[in-house]
Amino acid sequence: MDIEGETFDDLLRKSLQLLLERGHPIEPTKKKAIELIGVCLRLENPRARFSRTENRGVLYSALGETLWYLSGSDEFDPIEYYIQGYRKHCGSPPADVKSSEAAYGPRLASQMEFIKEQIRKRDTRKAVISIYRQADQQNQYDVPCTCILQFFPRSGALHAMAQMRSNDVYMGMAHDIFAFTMLQELLARSASLEVGTYIHQVGSFHLYDKDRTKAEKYLKRGVPDTVPMDAMPEGDPEGGLSWLLGMERALRVGKAMPDASDIDPYWQDLARLLQVRQLRKAKDRVGLRAIREGMHTKVYHTFIQDEISKA
The missing domain is CATH 3.30.572.10 (Thymidylate synthase/dCMP hydroxymethylase domain)
Structure with a gap:
């Protein structure tokens, strides 16, 4: 089937x-x-x-x-x-x-x-x-x-x-x-x-x-719009993934966040999505708006806007 x-x-x-x-x-x-x-x-x-x-x-x-x-x-x-x-x-x-x-x-x-x-x-x-x-x-x-x-x-x-x-x-x-x-x-x-x-x-x-x-x-609810995730950056993703895993752990356990200066925007956007959970729980609408405006892609804007509304 x-x-x-x-x-x-x-x-x-x-x-x-x-x-x-x-x-x-x-x-x-x-x-x-x-x-x-x-x-x-x-x-x-x-x-x-x-x-x-x-x-x-x-x-x-x-x-x-x-x-x-x-x-x-x-x-x-x-x-x-x-x-x-x-x-x-x-x-x-x-x-x-x-x-x-x-x-x-x-x-x-x-x-x-x-x-x-x-x-x-x-x-x-x-x-x-x-x-x-x-x-x-x-x-x-x-x-x-x-x-x-x-x-x-x-x-x-x-x-x-x-x-x-x-x-x-x-x-x-x-x-x-x-x-x-x-x-x-x-x-x-x-x-x-x-x-x-x-x-x-x-x-x-x-x-x-x-x-x-x-x-x-x-x-x-009907058929939603088709908006795929952006393509992952070309080249070996190991560095970006390692940084994202470090960022995830830092956010989850409350440690210092790793430096993002050399990290591709693709990985930075995924890290911002991880921050949404904390800001939503804290009902921090200002922080959620900052996350939305800081995104390099608009793919996730609808989801973040939903969290702003709920907050």
């Missing part, structure tokens, strides 16, 4: 419509849902990786989770800063359990150098990151939803594919596609390749009953 779209919102609308029309009822451990088995989504423009709608525009938490992956961390505190209740989603481990047994970060970090080497080889079929492991069958609290990520350098572009054992279409898919296409673009830039197509294959493609009304409201 194939679903194609230019933007994430295209995929989400088609996915929800298909599930509501043809989904079969199931009762897994995480409450009742409707499901389709064996779905393949194709995102033609991976930079159009986030929803432009108010109720599914999870830009800040998706960016926070992506940086958690890329930092290599498995600790709960950094991700719960962006997604409250993350531990509960993982099966509510006791308070003395400080790290997630299913975290992607350490698994990605241990394989990144191999992947970077592989995608420099023409037409390789070995650029595979394994997320799900046999040992996960014994996990006490959580199991990764992602099985593998595969990358295909072909004719000057890097295509990517995720294979998921399970995907919550309304809540989880927005974060997954954002994170995996960001990784795709980071790897493409590291090998001087363009960004190709992103493919998202799912075993259990489902919508929980508790989210059905929200999904119907999303579909009634």
Whole structure:
């Protein structure tokens, strides 16, 4: 079963419509849902990786989770800063359990150098990151939803594919596609390749009953404008990413921020998005306006304006 779209919102609308029309009822451990088995989504423009709608525009938490992956961390505190209740989603481990047994970060970090080497080889079929492991069958609290990520350098572009054992279409898919296409673009830039197509294959493609009304409201809002993220700067992104990870940690724990004088505006804008969360919590409308005016791109203006209105 194939679903194609230019933007994430295209995929989400088609996915929800298909599930509501043809989904079969199931009762897994995480409450009742409707499901389709064996779905393949194709995102033609991976930079159009986030929803432009108010109720599914999870830009800040998706960016926070992506940086958690890329930092290599498995600790709960950094991700719960962006997604409250993350531990509960993982099966509510006791308070003395400080790290997630299913975290992607350490698994990605241990394989990144191999992947970077592989995608420099023409037409390789070995650029595979394994997320799900046999040992996960014994996990006490959580199991990764992602099985593998595969990358295909072909004719000057890097295509990517995720294979998921399970995907919550309304809540989880927005974060997954954002994170995996960001990784795709980071790897493409590291090998001087363009960004190709992103493919998202799912075993259990489902919508929980508790989210059905929200999904119907999303579909009634109409089709949003197509405004993708700006292209990542050409050249090796390692310096910019390292600076952004340092900035994220500084903002989260209240440390001195790293110097930004030699950092490309692309990375500075992402750091400003991270600041929005703090300013929103403090109801600092002046600070939020300053963030909006300091942006080098207008891609995120609508989201920041929404936060100003809420503040």
